Amino acid sequence: MSISWDTITQDMGNLLVSEQETYADIEAAYNWLRKTYGTKDECIILYGQSVGSGPSLELASRLPCLRALVLHSSFLSGLRVMYPFKHSFSFDIYKNIDKIHLVNCPVLVIHGTDDDVVNISHGKQLWELCKEKYEPLWLKGGGHCDLEMSPQYLPHLRKFISAIEKLPIQNLRRQSLADDHKKEKSTKSSIWIGSRHSTECVTARDRSRKYISTNNRYGKARNSVDSSDRARNSFDRLGEIVRSVRLCNVDCVKNAVEEV
Numbered sequence: 001m002s003i004s005w006d007t008i009t010q011d012m013g014n015l016l017v018s019e020q021e022t023y024a025d026i027e028a029a030y031n032w033l034r035k036t037y038g039t040k041d042e043c044i045i046l047y048g049q050s051v052g053s054g055p056s057l058e059l060a061s062r063l064p065c066l067r068a069l070v071l072h073s074s075f076l077s078g079l080r081v082m083y084p085f086k087h088s089f090s091f092d093i094y095k096n097i098d099k100i101h102l103v104n105c106p107v108l109v110i111h112g113t114d115d116d117v118v119n120i121s122h123g124k125q126l127w128e129l130c131k132e133k134y135e136p137l138w139l140k141g142g143g144h145c146d147l148e149m150s151p152q153y154l155p156h157l158r159k160f161i162s163a164i165e166k167l168p169i170q171n172l173r174r175q176s177l178a179d180d181h182k183k184e185k186s187t188k189s190s191i192w193i194g195s196r197h198s199t200e201c202v203t204a205r206d207r208s209r210k211y212i213s214t215n216n217r218y219g220k221a222r223n224s225v226d227s228s229d230r231a232r233n234s235f236d237r238l239g240e241i242v243r244s245v246r247l248c249n250v251d252c253v254k255n256a257v258e259e260v
Contacts, residue, residue: 019054019093019094022054022055023055023058023059025055026055026056026058026059027059030044030059040065041063041064041065041066041067042065042066042067042169043067043169044063044066044067045066045067045068045069045070045161045164046059046060046066046068046069046070047069047070047072048069048070048071048072048074049072049073049074050072050073050074050075050117050118050144050145051094053071053072053073053074053075053094053096054093054094054096056069056071057069057071057074057094057096057099057100057103058094058099060103060105061099061100061102061103062102063105064104065105066103066104066105067105067164068105068106068107068108068134068160068161068164069103069105069106069107069108070107070108070109070110070157070160071107071108071109071110071123071126072110072111072147073110073111073112073115073117073118073123073144073145073147074096074109074111074118074122074123074126075094075096075118075122076095076096076097076122076125076126077092077093077094077095077096077097077098078092078093078094079092079093080092080097080122081117081118081119081122084121096126097125097126097129100126100129100130101129101131103130103131103132104131104132105132106132106133106134106160106164106167107127107130107131107132107133107134108134108135108136108137108157108160109123109124109126109127109130109134109136109137110123110136110137110139110147110153110156110157111123111124111136111137111138111139111142111147112138112139112141112142112143112144112146112147113138113139113140113141113142114140114141114142114143115142115143115144116143116144117143117144118144120138123136123138124136124138134160134163135156137152137153137156139152139153
């Protein structure tokens with residue numbers, strides 16, 4: 001079974017939803033799945049798209065036995081959509097970059113090369129920081145909201161799920177991935193951890209961890225936008241997405257950035 005988290009309920013009147021409340025929402029969905037169907041963590045795949053990558057990655061970071069995680073058009077953090085900051089700030093939102101190292105399950109990253117809302121460098125850096133890498137899907141010409149239209153999208157996703165299903169439930173970690181890597185070594189490219197190959201296709205179109213990076217480990221994201229105007233515009237567009245699900249702290253974050 002899977003929990004797909006790409007949008008949050010919008011028909012909520014004038015209620016303003018905070019980042020922490022979105023974490024509570026996805027945990028409620030997770031608890032319902034466990035209670036109603038008795039589904040074990042080893043049988044759950046989390047799928048987070050865009051803003052939904054925040055709640056999905058947060059939950060994945062606290063489930064050591066999770067089957068797998070899919071990050072679709074994800075970002076390093078809210079502020080980093082605007083500018084490639086080297087360090088995390090307390091007022092930032094959805095600090096995925098500080099949580100990805102806590103995820104133990106296999107991770108599939110999907111991102112469009114022409115995403116003008118969240119630059120593809122976000123997806124590539126998250127993939128680099130994964131413990132258990134799966135062959136990523138970089139869709140040439142893909143934007144922020146049209147990747148599902150690619151003829152390569154579903155086949156690659158099915159391939160990932162099929163590979164995950166073949167892994168023994170009790171051995172989803174490094175040993176199983178290493179064995180699978182050996183079996184795939186004769187193929188054109190390896191899909192598992194340690195691989196630096198990627199697939200480039202042509203498309204038709206316990207709560208938030210207070211982990212603060214204190215070194216220059218990450219540096220400037222590759223392919224990051226140098227123009228401050230274009231970066232600010234990207235953040236504005238992401239802000240529109242966040243506001244569409246009534247996350248109340250987007251404007252506060254933007255104002256704080258302008259003062260930095």
